[in-house]
Amino acid sequence: MDNGNLQVTISKPEGIVTGVSYQGIDNLLEVRNEESDRGYWDLVWSDEGTAGTAGTSYVIKGSKFRVIVENEEQVEISFTRAWSSSLEGKHVPLNIDKRFIVLRGSSGFYSYAIFEHLKEWPGFNLPQTRIVFKLRKDKFRYMAVADNRQRRMPLPEDRSPRRSRPLAYPEAALLVHPVEPEFKGEVDDKYQYSCENKDLYVHGWICSNPPVGWWQITPSNEFRSGGPMKQNLTSHVGPTNLAMFLSAHYVGEDMVLKFQRGEPWKKVFGPVFIYLNTLIDNDDPLWLWEDAKEQMLTEVQCWPYNFPASEDFPKSEQRGCVSGRLQVSDRHVSDDYISANGAYVGLAPPGDAGSWQTESKGYQFWTRADADGYFLISDVRTGDYNLYAWVPGFIGDYKKSAIVTITPGCDLDMGDLVYEPPRDGRTLWEIGIPDRTAAEFYVPDPDPKYSNKLYVNHPDRFRQYGLWERYADLYPNGDVVYTVGVSDYRTDWFFAQVTRKKDDDKYKGTAWQIKFKLDNVDQTGTYKLRLALATAHVAELQVRINNPDANPPVFTTGVIGHDNTIARHGIHGLYRLYSIDVKGALLIEGENTIFLTQPMCSSALQGLMYDYIRLEAPPSNNSTNKL
Numbered sequence: 224m225d226n227g228n229l230q231v232t233i234s235k236p237e238g239i240v241t242g243v244s245y246q247g248i249d250n251l252l253e254v255r256n257e258e259s260d261r262g263y264w265d266l267v268w269s270d271e272g273t274a275g276t277a278g279t280s281y282v283i284k285g286s287k288f289r290v291i292v293e294n295e296e297q298v299e300i301s302f303t304r305a306w307s308s309s310l311e312g313k314h315v316p317l318n319i320d321k322r323f324i325v326l327r328g329s330s331g332f333y334s335y336a337i338f339e340h341l342k343e344w345p346g347f348n349l350p351q352t353r354i355v356f357k358l359r360k361d362k363f364r365y366m367a368v369a370d371n372r373q374r375r376m377p378l379p380e381d382r383s384p385r386r387s388r389p390l391a392y393p394e395a396a397l398l399v400h401p402v403e404p405e406f407k408g409e410v411d412d413k414y415q416y417s418c419e420n421k422d423l424y425v426h427g428w429i430c431s432n433p434p435v436g437w438w439q440i441t442p443s444n445e446f447r448s449g450g451p452m453k454q455n456l457t458s459h460v461g462p463t464n465l466a467m468f469l470s471a472h473y474v475g476e477d478m479v480l481k482f483q484r485g486e487p488w489k490k491v492f493g494p495v496f497i498y499l500n501t502l503i504d505n506d507d508p509l510w511l512w513e514d515a516k517e518q519m520l521t522e523v524q525c526w527p528y529n530f531p532a533s534e535d536f537p538k539s540e541q542r543g544c545v546s547g548r549l550q551v552s553d554r555h556v557s558d559d560y561i562s563a564n565g566a567y568v569g570l571a572p573p574g575d576a577g578s579w580q581t582e583s584k585g586y587q588f589w590t591r592a593d594a595d596g597y598f599l600i601s602d603v604r605t606g607d608y609n610l611y612a613w614v615p616g617f618i619g620d621y622k623k624s625a626i627v628t629i630t631p632g633c634d635l636d637m638g639d640l641v642y643e644p645p646r647d648g649r650t651l652w653e654i655g656i657p658d659r660t661a662a663e664f665y666v667p668d669p670d671p672k673y674s675n676k677l678y679v680n681h682p683d684r685f686r687q688y689g690l691w692e693r694y695a696d697l698y699p700n701g702d703v704v705y706t707v708g709v710s711d712y713r714t715d716w717f718f719a720q721v722t723r724k725k726d727d728d729k730y731k732g733t734a735w736q737i738k739f740k741l742d743n744v745d746q747t748g749t750y751k752l753r754l755a756l757a758t759a760h761v762a763e764l765q766v767r768i769n770n771p772d773a774n775p776p777v778f779t780t781g782v783i784g785h786d787n788t789i790a791r792h793g794i795h796g797l798y799r800l801y802s803i804d805v806k807g808a809l810l811i812e813g814e815n816t817i818f819l820t821q822p823m824c825s826s827a828l829q830g831l832m833y834d835y836i837r838l839e840a841p842p843s844n845n846s847t848n849k850l
Contacts, residue, residue, distance in 0.1 A: 224298050224325040224332065229499055231325060231332050235288040238302025238321045239263050240356070243332075246435055246501045253357045253461075259284075262356045264336055268315040271346030276471040276479055276785075278350055283319055283336075291322070291532045299324045299532050306344065316344040322494075326530065330500060331438075333528075334466075335493030337535050342487040349480040352492065354466040358437055363428040363462040367512045368416050374677045377406045379460055387411075390673075391827065392790055395688055397673070410673050410688040413459030414791035417472070420444045421451035421589070425519040427498075428462050429511050434502040436511035439466050439495060442522040445604070446492050448583030449478060451567055452659060454793055468492040469583055473758075473796045475785025477581040488584060491535050496522050527602050537604055543629040544601040545570060547637030549592055549612055549621070555649045563596040563614045563642065570600055570608040570627060577620035579611050580797055603629045610637065617644040618657045618755050618835060619800055645802055647751040648840035652707040652739055654716060654833070660795040661685075661757045661832035664718040667693040686792040691721040691827055694733075707739035719789055720762075720821050721830035730829075732822035734771060737836070740814050748841025750805040752778075752817070755834035758796030759784025762831050767818040768809040778803045782823065790828040798834065807841065 224231040232242035240262025242250040252261040259282065269278030285302030292299040302321045306314060317338050324333040334354060340347075360379055367373035377398060381387060387396040395412040418426070427438035447453065448469050455467035469492075471478040482488060500514050529538050549563035569589035571579035579587060585606075592598040592612075607628050612621040621642040627635065656663045662685065669675075669687035678686045694717055703717055710716070722730040752766065762784055765776040778801070786796025817838075823829050 224300065224323065226298075226325050226327055226329060228328070228330050229332070231323065233300070233302075233323060234258060236286055236302060237284040238288070238323075239282075239284065240323075243499075245499045246433055248362070248433070248435065251358060251362065251435070251437060251499075253359050256357055260357065262354075264321055264352070264354050266315065266352040267350045269348045269350070270312070271348065271481070271483065273348055274476065276350045276476055278348060281315060283321060285319075285321060296327045297324065297530055311345055315349070316340060316347055320533070322531070322533065324494065324530065331496055331498040333494040333496050333531075335491060335495070335531060335533075335536070337489065337491050337533060340482055340486065340488040342485055344484065346481070346483040346486065349469065349482070350478075351470045352468050353470070354495065356437070356439075356464040356497070358428055358462045358464060360462060362430040362435070363437065365429040365431065365508070366416070366427075366458050366462065367429065368418055368426045368457050369422065371681065372416065372677065372683070373512065376462065377409070377411055377460055378402050381406060382411060382460060390688065408672065408674070410675050411460055412688055412792070413456055414472075415675055415678070415686045415688070416457050416459060417454045417791065417793065418457050419451065420447050420449070420453050420455065423455060423457065424523065425515050426457045427464060427515060428458065429508050431508045434508045434511065436498075436500045436515055437464060438498040438500070438515040438518070439464050440498050440515070440519045440522050441466065441495050442519070442526040445586045445588055446490065447587070449474060449581065450569065450571070450579045450587055451589045452795065453580075466493075466495045473786055473788055473791060473793050474581060475787065477785075477797065478583055480583050489535065490584070490586075491533070494528060494531055494536075539602055541631045542602045542604055543631065543633035543635065544599065544603060545610070545627060545629070545635045545637060546597070546599045547640055549596045549598065549614070549640045549642060551614055551617055552641050552643045553617065553646055555646055560641065562594065563592050563612070564594045566592040566596060566598070566612050566614040568592055568598040568600065568610070568612040570603055570629075571611055573607060573609045573626060576611065576622035577798070605629050605631060610640075612642060613659070614642060614644070615658045616656070617642070618753055618837075619644045645753065645800070646839065647842045651741075651750075651838045651840055653835065653837040654705065654707075654712050654737070655835040657755060657835040659755075659757060659798045659834055661718045661834065662794045664712055664716045664833070665714050666690065666718045667697060669693070685718065685794045688792065691719065691789050691830070692724075694719070694721050695723050702733045703735040705735070705737050707737065716833075718794070719830050719832045720819070721789060722821075722824045722827060724827065730824040730827060732820060732824045734818055734820040737817040737819070738814060739817075739838070741810060741812060744807055744810045744812050745841050746807045748807045748843065750807060750810065750841055751839040752803040752805050753835070753837040753839065754801045754803065755836070756799040756801070757832040757834040758786045758788040758793065759799065759831050760786050760789055760796070761825075761829045762821050762823050764801075764831060765820040765822065766803060767820065768805060769811065769816055771818045776820070777805065777809070787828070788832065789830055795832065795834070805838075
């Protein structure tokens with residue numbers, strides 16, 4: 224495929240991108256790799272009933288090649304792979320159509336794919352699918368994910384056994400004898416460059432000689448799973464560039480697509496745009512990043528594209544839009560409605576409130592409300608949805624109970640919507656900010672021997688490796704004790720409740736304390752403890768009141784979570800909210816203590832992150848219980 228600006232070479236009928244020629248470079252992809260290991264779609268799948276997120280990795284190879292469009296303005300080609308019952312147990316039961324598009328005058332190429340599971344086919348699991356491009360390591364050394372997350376990267380051989388030391392899990396390596404001394408003593412870990420869907424519109428690599436940028440632009444999140452806060456990989460040492468469509472990272476098995484026999488399904492992933500640029504009247508290679516951001520805005524404005532030939536990708540006039548205003552009603556904050564300033568408002572397949580976090584079979588459409596709570600969700604595919612929202616500063620999830628049906632060309636005005644967040648009584652005290660992350664809590668400096676220079680004095684300091692080990696350093700003689708009215712959650716509440724390593728190299732659980740005073744106690748009333756968790760990984764949260772040895776505890780979550788956020792340098796995984804009744808008879812006038820115990824302790828990487836904690840007075844007696 225050649226439009227005069229670039230040339231894309233693709234194997235047929237497999238549909239593997241073997242070469243990309245641009246600006247005098249005969250191939251931007253790694254020429255030392257096998258042709259099948261340069262640019263490809265792949266997936267991970269497993270048989271129905273398989274537990275966990277693992278499976279068989281499969282590079283998607285077509286068996287039939289077709290030219291869909293070929294004229295002066297556009298070339299679109301297709302590589303299809305059909306499934307039949309003779310392949311049962313051997314290949315994923317999907318029909319797959321991979322497509323590539325080059326437009327006249329464009330400095331890049333597009334790719335999308337249509338996955339289809341027919342009703343009579345066997346069930347299966349689909350934990351992951353993506354596009355992978357492996358660029359030339361002698362050319363692309365500088366990676367950019369965001370304005371403040373970009374750097375020159377180590378070489379892939381720096382991770383070899385003779386140049387690195389393995390760390391707590393395979394993705395992380397300590398560079399001890401890198402090719403270039405500047406990287407000595409750094410940790411390399413692909414999860415340090417993860418990004419939330421809402422921020423993941425453009426990322427890529429820069430070659431300085433000659434100055435060339437390779438950028439992966441995702442103009443819409445409609446085909447990504449898990450909503451705006453879902454975290455995905457971007458790029459990593461290789462140099463490797465990823466377009467992630469579906470993954471279980473930071474969620475676990477709850478995010479795995481699971482199909483039963485007899486369940487029809489079809490989904491379009493993409494298109495995404497691979498954008499190439501070069502310097503013209505500028506000698507600063509970092510200008511390529513600025514130009515890529517400008518191109519990203521152009522692509523977003525052009526969404527949905529009008530050029531994909533597949534009937535499964537609807538054009539703008541075939542879609543609909545939804546608008547309205549969201550307000551918050553919390554009588555313990557204000558007698559008036561509160562504007563849902565900056566609320567995340569979205570349409571996702573019907574389900575329970577918050578179910579969009581783990582939804583991945585359908586499409587999702589999200590926006591941010593303005594300062595007055597007004598929102599507009601445009602270019603929504605036809606179908607049935609629920610309207611969901613969550614509001615920074617308030618706990619819980621909003622869901623409009625009525626189904627929202629989108630038809631071609633519709634313009635639905637939802638009018639004024641009111642979210643009533645969970646609330647029984649007035650706030651006696653609170654810890655943290657209800658924003659679904661643990662970012663506001665104390666994130667320590669890393670152990671100097673595990674540092675990544677990019678995140679030194681960085682807002683995302685939580686992305687450093689090994690911070691779980693710092694807990695025992697900072698609390699050598701006991702666990703967190705937080706005194707309401709005295710302690711400051713920004714400095715006195717460690718960002719993750721992790722396990723503690725013992726002298727015999729085993730681990731033990733931890734028990735944190737919240738101390739608070741009550742001048743008056745309603746002995747017959749019921750107080751409410753709101754516990755919002757930002758993540759959990761093979762953990763259990765037990766709550767006890769004024770008796771650390773109470774058995775059973777007042778409340779337990781049971782064992783929850785496979786988010787793996789602690790290991791993967793995230794500041795959140797799945798959001799979980801627990802509302803716990805606390806009988807007044809358990810409290811006393813004067814000093815009280817809540818014990819938060821996490822007993823699961825088979826590894827260093829188990830634990831919890833809190834989002835927000837609040838104790839509410841009983842609903843019928845809000846004039847007492849003063850601190």
